[in-house]
Amino acid sequence: xxxxxxxxxxxxxxxxxxxxxxxxxxxxxxxxxxxxxxxxxxxxxxxxxxxxxxxxxxxxxxxxxxxxxxxxxxxxxxxxxxxxxxxxxxx
Amino acid sequence: xxxxxxxxxxxxxxxxxxxxxxxxxxxxxxxxxxxxxxxxxxxxxxxxxxxxxxxxxxxxxxxxxxxxxxxxxxxxxxxxxxxxxxxxxxxxxxxxxxxxxxxxxxxxxxxxxxxxxxxxxxxxxxxxxxxxxxxxxxxxxxxxxxxxxxxxxxxxxxxxxxxxxxxxxxxxxxxxxxxxxxxxxxxxxxxxxxxxxxxxxxxxxxxxxxxxxxxxxxxxxxxxxxxxxxxxxxxxxxxxxxxxxxxxxxxxxxxxxxxxxxxxxxxxxxxxxxxxxxxxxxxxxxxxxxxxxxxxxxxxxxxxxxxxxxxxxxxxxxxxxxxxxxxxxxxxxxxxxxxxxxxxxxxxxxxxxxxxxxxxxxxxxxxxxxxxxxxxxxxxxxxxxxxxxxxxxxxxxxxxxxxxxxxxxxxxxxxxxxxxxxxxxxxxxxxxxxxxxxxxxxxxxxxxxxxxxxxxxxxxxxxxxxxxxxxxxxxxxxxxxxxxxxxxxxxxxxxxxxxxxxxxxxxxxxxx
Numbered sequence: 206x207x208x209x210x211x212x213x214x215x216x217x218x219x220x221x222x223x224x225x226x227x228x229x230x231x232x233x234x235x236x237x238x239x240x241x242x243x244x245x246x247x248x249x250x251x252x253x254x255x256x257x258x259x260x261x262x263x264x265x266x267x268x269x270x271x272x273x274x275x276x277x278x279x280x281x282x283x284x285x286x287x288x289x290x291x292x293x294x295x296x
Numbered sequence: 297x298x299x300x301x302x303x304x305x306x307x308x309x310x311x312x313x314x315x316x317x318x319x320x321x322x323x324x325x326x327x328x329x330x331x332x333x334x335x336x337x338x339x340x341x342x343x344x345x346x347x348x349x350x351x352x353x354x355x356x357x358x359x360x361x362x363x364x365x366x367x368x369x370x371x372x373x374x375x376x377x378x379x380x381x382x383x384x385x386x387x388x389x390x391x392x393x394x395x396x397x398x399x400x401x402x403x404x405x406x407x408x409x410x411x412x413x414x415x416x417x418x419x420x421x422x423x424x425x426x427x428x429x430x431x432x433x434x435x436x437x438x439x440x441x442x443x444x445x446x447x448x449x450x451x452x453x454x455x456x457x458x459x460x461x462x463x464x465x466x467x468x469x470x471x472x473x474x475x476x477x478x479x480x481x482x483x484x485x486x487x488x489x490x491x492x493x494x495x496x497x498x499x500x501x502x503x504x505x506x507x508x509x510x511x512x513x514x515x516x517x518x519x520x521x522x523x524x525x526x527x528x529x530x531x532x533x534x535x536x537x538x539x540x541x542x543x544x545x546x547x548x549x550x551x552x553x554x555x556x557x558x559x560x561x562x563x564x565x566x567x568x569x570x571x572x573x574x575x576x577x578x579x580x581x582x583x584x585x586x587x588x589x590x591x592x593x594x595x596x597x598x599x600x601x602x603x604x605x606x607x608x609x610x611x612x613x614x615x616x617x618x619x620x621x622x623x624x625x626x627x628x629x630x631x632x633x634x635x636x637x638x639x640x641x642x643x644x645x646x647x648x649x650x651x652x653x654x655x656x657x658x659x660x661x662x663x664x665x666x667x668x669x670x671x672x673x674x675x676x677x678x679x680x681x682x683x684x685x686x687x688x689x690x691x692x693x694x695x696x697x698x699x700x701x702x703x704x705x706x707x708x709x710x711x712x713x714x715x716x717x718x719x720x721x722x723x724x725x726x727x728x729x730x731x732x733x734x735x736x737x738x739x740x741x742x743x744x745x746x747x748x749x750x751x752x753x754x755x756x757x758x759x760x761x762x763x764x765x766x767x768x769x770x771x772x773x774x775x776x777x778x779x780x781x782x783x784x785x786x787x788x789x790x791x792x793x794x795x796x797x798x799x800x801x802x803x804x805x806x807x808x
Contacts, residue, residue, distance in 0.1 A: 207795050216802055220719075223392040230392070234385045238539050241378055241525045242532040249524035254508040254515070256523045258374055265381045266577050273388045273573045280566055292803050 206295055215287050222279055226272050233268045237261060300620050301602060301611060304450045307624030315487070315632045316464060322479045326472035333668040334808075336473035337404040337647050341808070343478055343558040349571020352555050354481030355640045356383075356546075356572070357488055357579055359441055359633045360699060365580070367606025369587025370599055373514065373522030376587055378529055380580040382539060386546030387573040391566065394547050397718045399556045399565035400800050400807040405644075406553040406710060407652045410717045413793030414725040416661070420652045422732040426709030427550040427648045429736055430702050432686070434549075435641050437698035439687030442634040448603060449611065449627040454691055462684035465639040469646070469676050474558060477639050484629075484636040489575060491629045495610065496582040498617040499589030510585065513592040522591070534763055538700070541767035545703030548710030551644035562804055586610050593617070605696075642679045649675035697748045700765055704743065708735030708770035716778050718801060721794040723778065724787035731778030738773050742766035 206212055240248060240261070248258030330336055343351070361383060369376030402408035407423035439458055446457035468476045503509035514522050529535045546552060556565045590599060590609035594616055602608040611630070615623035650672040655663050663671070712731045716723045743749060745761040763769070799805040 206799065212798075212802070216798065219802065227389060227392045230385060230388050234381070234543065235536060235539060237381065238378075238529065238535045239532055241529045242535045245525045249520075251520070254512045256374070256520075258525055259377065259511070259523060262374075262377045262381050263581065266384055266581055269384055269388050270573065270577055273391055273570055276388070276391055277566060277570050281563075285563060288803055292805070295803070295805065 206291065209291075211287075212291060215284075215291065219284060222276065226276055230269065230272055233265055233272075237265050299602070299612060299615055300623065301449060301608060301615065302451050304452070305620050305624050307621040308450060308627045309624075311625050311628035312631060315483075315628055319476075319480045319483060319632070319635075320464075320467065322483070323468050323472035323476040326476035326479065330471075330473040330475055331669070332665050333404075333651075333672065335475065336669050336672050337554070337643075337651065338557040339474040339478055341558060341560050342475075345559060345564040345567035346571055347478070347482055348555060348559050348564070348568035349575065350485045351478045351481040351558075352552065352568060352572035353575040353579070354485035354488075354636055355552055355555065356576060357485065357633070358438065358637045359445060359630050360437065361579075362488060362492065362583070362633060363445070363607040363610055363630060364605070365583050366587040366590065366610040367599070367603075367608070369584045370590040370594075370609035371596055371606040372526055372528065373518065373588070373591070374524055375526045375528035377584045378525065380583060382542040384573070384577050384580050385539075386543045387569060387576060389543055390547050390552075391569040391573070393715060394553075394718075395556060395565050395569050396562040397801045398553060398714075399559065399562045400802075400804050401718070401797065402557060403808050404554065404557055404651045405647050406548075406550060406714055407648070410713045410728055411656070412717065413790045413797055414717070414728055414787070416656050418725055419728045420656045422729045423710070423713070424648045424652045426548075426705065426713075426732045426736050427652075428645060429740070430548065430706045430710060431550055431641050431645045431648070432682075433698045433702035433705060434551075435638065435645075435683050436686050436690050437695050437702065438634060438638050438641065439683060440690050440693065440695045440698075442631075442638070443687055443691065445607065445630060445634070448608065449630070455688055458684055458687035458691075461635060461638060462680055462687070465635050465642060465683075466677070466680040468635075468639045469643050469680070470673055474554075474643060477636075477643050478555075478558060480636045480639055484632045485575065487629045488633055489579065491614075491626055492579065492582060492586060492610075494622075495589075495614055495617075495626070496585050499585055499593070499613065502589070502593060502617070507585065510588055510592060514588050517592060518596065522588075533768065534765065537763050537768035538765040540771060541700065541703040541707045541765050543707075544711050544771065545705075545707040545767070548706030548708075548714065549702075550648065550706075550710070551640040554644050554647060557808070561807070586613065589613050638683060642676060642683060645679035646672055646675040649678065694753065697743070697764075700748075701740070701743050704739040704765055704767050704770065705736060707767045708739040708774050709733075710735075712771060712774040712778055716775070716782075718797075720782070721791055722782050724782050724785060724790045726785040726787070727778040727780075727782030730781035731774045734777035735770055735774030738770035739766050742770060 411419040443454040590613040614626040747759040750759040
């Protein structure tokens with residue numbers, strides 16, 4: 206099992222997915238924080254009766270949800286069946 | 297505005313007694329199902345993903361986030377929203393990096409994962425130091441907050457409030473173990489989500505259900521600045537450092553991590569993070585509406601007059617819109633929130649003392665089931681008494697920074713060895729001990745030298761270390777120390793066991 210190419214492929218696909226999503230989360234959140242720190246006038250732009258900052262803040266929460274959803278759908282559709290196949294082979 | 301806040305009203309006492317009665321009944325039920333160590337620490341791994349999602353949300357949504365963020369938004373406007381987003385973003389990271397390996401590798405504590413293929417004694421002792429430091433700082437903030445809140449809302453003396461919180465939560469943990477603690481979290485999470493939802497609907501109803509009209513009312517009263525970023529986040533390095541502690545600290549909180557052992561498998565662990573992220577995100581989306589509503593309807597002057605920290609913003613707007621009964625309900629929910637969070641912390645502390653130190657260090661893994669449960673209960677009492685003593689000892693102190701400190705220690709001492717032990721074959725005992733001790737010493741030491749302690753608390757003119765949150769330095773140093781110590785030493789056994797670990801992490805072979 207440890208030498209099987211399928212097992213190696215499974216591990217590298219899992220971490221590729223995790224790292225891409227973690228990177229996206231970092232860009233979204235630290236992008237937001239750094240924007241607050243460095244460009245307050247932009248986030249103060251009025252947008253209707255709210256401001257751009259309020260909309261971006263809400264978007265950070267919605268994007269966190271979206272990234273979580275991407276991971277769990279991927280894991281349920283692709284990771285779990287692959288794990289099951291490999292486990293069956295171990296038996 | 298006349299307020300009954302600060303006096304024990306009939307409705308507050310009524311809701312308080314109902315909540316305590318209900319949770320103690322659950323504890324009685326759970327006590328009869330809690331015999332073995334796995335039942336005491338992990339509810340027999342019988343908790344469903346949806347239930348665990350609610351329980352995780354219950355553990356995480358403390359009184360500080362409910363009353364504190366509503367107050368921050370009410371008093372400072374937009375800056376409070378920046379905080380709210382920071383509290384959520386750890387959850388997706390927890391899902392992507394830690395949740396499933398943690399569930400597959402461990403038994404009761406996160407130290408199980410770090411120590412999986414390493415030498416037990418040194419790693420367990422170091423991990424217990426990191427874990428217990430995190431829990432103690434978190435507990436101090438909760439207990440002092442609890443004493444102050446109960447005094448403010450019910451008019452009960454501080455020390456009495458602290459002892460009541462300690463006694464009730466001790467009953468949950470001691471008799472009902474993880475099963476009771478889980479259901480207390482679930483009840484509290486449902487009550488809190490329901491209470492805040494109702495509060496949000498009542499606020500929005502005042503503005504014909506238009507958030508735009510609410511924002512307009514806020515800026516008409518307090519100027520456009522209330523909807524714009526203010527002075528909270530200005531230095532980019534400081535902002536990123538605080539962000540790192542908030543985000544990655546979650547991945548090192550022992551009382552959160554131990555919840556993943558209550559579900560049957562890694563798939564349920566994954567799904568419980570989805571539910572938790574949903575509930576917590578929803579909570580942080582609507583909490584700012586309550587804060588803005590308090591500022592527009594109650595007014596900042598009234599909120600400030602009640603409590604300088606703004607903590608009474610949500611209770612005051614509840615009283616204005618729903619009368620004394622609704623205030624009583626919200627006050628009782630805030631109290632239940634504190635009880636539940638402290639119970640979770642105590643159970644995590646007891647598991648570090650009994651599972652990590654007693655079983656694996658003192659007894660080298662050999663103790664009967666009966667003895668493990670007995671020691672776990674003794675450890676629970678020890679941790680519970682320490683909790684009450686800390687609450688009394690820190691009375692009147694400014695402990696707001698303690699939560700930040702807990703997250704900084706968690707991100708620096710607990711998260712780096714956890715991640716390295718999962719992904720890096722060469723990681724070994726020397727690396728684990730070095731990274732934990734470096735992270736713990738630096739995070740605590742640098743906060744002691746920071747403006748928060750030296751300038752704000754002790755009144756010096758300048759601080760030695762410039763950042764208020766040290767995570768960017770202390771966490772990086774913990775990773776570097778872990779890597780260097782591992783590369784400088786050899787532990788063939790740890791490397792050989794990495795294959796077993798991989799089978800267990802990715803396929804769940806041999807998982808508890």
